[in-house]
Amino acid sequence: MSTLLSFRDVWVEYGDRIIIEKLNLDIEEGAFVSVVGPSGAGKSSFLRLILGQEGPSRGVITLDDTPLKPECGPDRGVVFQRYSVFPHLSALRNTILGVECEKAPVLGRLFGSARRAAQEEATEMLTAVGLGHSLDLYPAQMSGGMQQRLAIAQALVKRPRILLLDEPFGALDPGIRADMHALIRNLWRKYSLTIVMVTHDIREAFTLGTRVLALDKRRHDPHAPHRFGATVVYDLPMRERAEASSEENENITIDVKRNN
Ligand SMILES: Nc1ncnc2c1ncn2[C@@H]1O[C@H](COP(=O)(O)OP(=O)(O)OP(=O)(O)O)[C@@H](O)[C@H]1O
Secondary structure, rough: OOOOEEEEEEEEEEEEEEEEEEEEEEEOOOOEEEOOOOOOOOOOHHHHHHOOOOOOOOOEEOOOOOOOOOOOOOOEEOOOOOOOOOOOOOOHHHHHHHHHHHHHHOOOOOOOOHHHHHHHHHHHHHHOOOOOOOOOOHHHHOOOHHHHHHHHHHHOOOOOOOOEEOOOOOOOOOOHHHHHHHHHHHHHHHOEEEEEEOOOOHHHHHHHHHEOOOOOOEEEOOOOOOOOOOOEEEEEEOOOOOOOOOEEEOOOOHHHHHHH
16 A cells, blocks of 8 residues: 655644654555554644644655645545534534535535535435434434534545544443444445544554554653653554454454554
8 A cells, every 4th residue: 555644754842842753654545543642642733733734843744745735635534522513504514514615615605506416415425424314403403423423424525535533432422432433444444534543542543443553752851841742652553354343342463563
């Protein structure tokens, strides 16, 4: 598989606070990368770099060998733990909005056949995430799991190549989480996505990822905790289990590689 994203000597600094230091990493097209690490290690900052919400203070990130611009593009979609859907819009309107923002960035609205096409795309995506019968429901009428399905549809309707997930299932009950795990793996395959998912749940990281990255500091200065930043301290390629679906929790095999 070819390299999609490449980080070369990437640093993220806020003033004299170093958050990420000297990050060197390649992410292959089609990978499902889980990112774990202690609170404050810089996992969300890492996602923001890929999303283009912020640029590195030093170093270069490339997408298809082209330097990534510090702006969000349609090739990258994101789902957060909460609050990414609009409460005053139905599921269908929430999802159509994704297409409208993409195709009519100035007016934010499509008309005529373009609007009908957007409606069809949104309906197809809502059906793919299991909300085909809930098009007219508002977020307040939906469970947490349904709202996250909607957030995923909203992100995927723009047909991104890269889907970024920031603790997407963290607020859900365990049973619902298992359903969401199956859903996200299916969508990953169906739409040939490259996924980068931040999670605090180690089991989730290993269950879903084809690769698990641990971000942490290699060096600590107790007198100046912000002097050193985090980088990839473990990079664990998971051998793909045979068409995992229902048996996802079994027989996890890892090749451990310690990054020095
Ligand atoms: N815009 C900013 N200005 C200054 N510091 C920031 C900014 N954004 C993030 N930070 C700091 O960067 C560090 C890393 O934050 P980040 O949210 O990336 O960590 P995280 O690993 O995702 O944490 P958590 O697991 O708790 O969500 C934190 O100490 C945070 O306070």
